[in-house]
Amino acid sequence: MNIHDRDPDREEVEHALATLRRWAQTAPEEELAGLEPPLARLVPGAELSNGPALRRAYPEEFTVDEAYKATLPDLQNGPSSLIRGAKQAIQHVGISNFRLPIRFHTRDDGDLTLETSVTGTVSLEAEKKGINMSRIMRSFYGHAERAFSFEVIDSALDAYKRDLDSFDARIMMRFSFPVLRPSLRSGLEGYQYYDIALELVEQDGVRKKIMHVDYVYSSTCPCSLELAEHARxxxxxxxxxxxxxxxxxxxxxxxxxxxxxxxEDLIDMCRDAVPTETQVMVKREDEQAFAELNAANPIFVEDAARLFCEGLRNDARISDFRVVASHQESLHSHDAVSVLVEGPTFANESLDPQLFATLIHRG
Structure with missing residues (x-):
């Protein structure tokens, strides 16, 4: 029966498939290997591959030379025709939360090595496909052995801005900074940890050095204090x-x-403005002292913002600043919040929707 001048029906296809599989049971391996990929897929137990057989073992002995590296594809440095979406400049592109131990110098002329989370980004021109993000890490690691300061961050920023041929760039380093604190009356000591971030931003050729610190304190409601005294x-x-x-x-x-x-200077400024910092080591006499300290310093969230502002204004080392305060109410099911800004650096009409949610003291 000649089926080449018409489409085969289902019965004929099933018969041909059965014939192929019977043949495959006794066919030599070299003949099976020579089957076209669509046919090979129909043979039970055959390799389902559209290409040559590939080795699966990791090649421990393989080494890379310059000639081989030159053959490797580099899509991120490809032509603008590879761009997907709008050909639009991107203000920040890079990596976030790569961690490494960094040595920081302290006010008392000591050094502390702290686990540090680093975010590094650069600007990307509209006609460029992307960046090689590993260059940011490599540039940063080139300076990681030095005791860090803004001068060292300057050098790291110069390096990866040069490596990535970008106009604007940014580095942020986040870490938890320990300070030994005495209790109020018992003489005990314990470490208070402060979440700190250092930020170096370059935009339009201008560099800005920014420091952030989270300060955790107790706030006693002045209104509630007066009402409690009235009841008594x-x-x-x-x-x-x-x-x-x-x-x-x-x-x-x-x-x-x-x-x-x-x-330590910025932390002390916060402690002077609002002295009811939460305590580390506490015995009964310390707990009583803390109750007295809170009664002597009742504070609304508006008061907190203005007290911090007063201290910041009086320091010539500080230019623009912002205070974001959150009193996580024990009376209400919601928080009381305030934002105070001085200068254009931190002025924003829009707030990050998660801004206040980040103001928590993580255990």
Whole structure:
């Protein structure tokens, strides 16, 4: 029967498939290997591949030379025709949260090595496909052995800006900075940890050095304190004012040419402005002292922002600044928040939708 002048029906196809599989059971391996890929897929147990047989073992002995590297594809440095979407400049592109140990110098002339999370980004021109992100890490690692300061971050920024041929660039380093704190009355000591971020931003040829610190404190509601006292004095009723753990994120732009603003300096400024910092080591006498300290310093969230502002304004090393405060209410199911900005650096009409949600004290 000749089926070449018409389409085969299902019965004929099934018969041909059965014939192929019977043949495959006794055919030599070299003949099976020579089958066209579409036919090979129909043979039970045959390799389902559209290409040559590939080795599966990792080649420990293989080494890369310059000639081989020259053959490797590099899509990110390809022509603009490879761009997907709009040919639009990107303000920030890079990597976030690569971590490494960094040595920081302290105000008392010591050194601390701290796990540091680094974010590095550059601008990308509209006609460029992308960047080689590993260059940011390589540039940063080239400076990682030095005790870090803004001068060292300057050098790291220069390096990866040059490597990536970009106009604008940014580095942010986040870490938790320990300071030994005494208790209020018992003489015990414990480490308080402060979330700090250093930011170096270059835009349109201008570099800005920014420091952020999260300060955790207790806020006793002045209104609640007065109401509790009223109940005691007028009705002889014991009552307690509500207080809550609160967080302020203080961000400062360092003034050009100013003396060094140490991490400890900014932390001390926060402690002076709002002295009810949460405690580390506490015995009964310390707990009583903390109750007295809170009663002496009741504070609304508006007060907190303005008290921090007062201290920041009085330091010539600080230019623009922003205070974001969150009092995580024990009375309400919501938080009380405030944002105070001085200068254009931190002025934004729009706020990050998750801004206040990040103001928490992580255990």
């Amino acid at each position: 004095q007028v009705r002889g009723q014991m009552a307690t004012p509500h207080a809550q753990r609160s967080v302020a994120r203080v961000s400062v732009l360092l003034a050009d040419g100013a003396e060094c603003l140490w991490f």
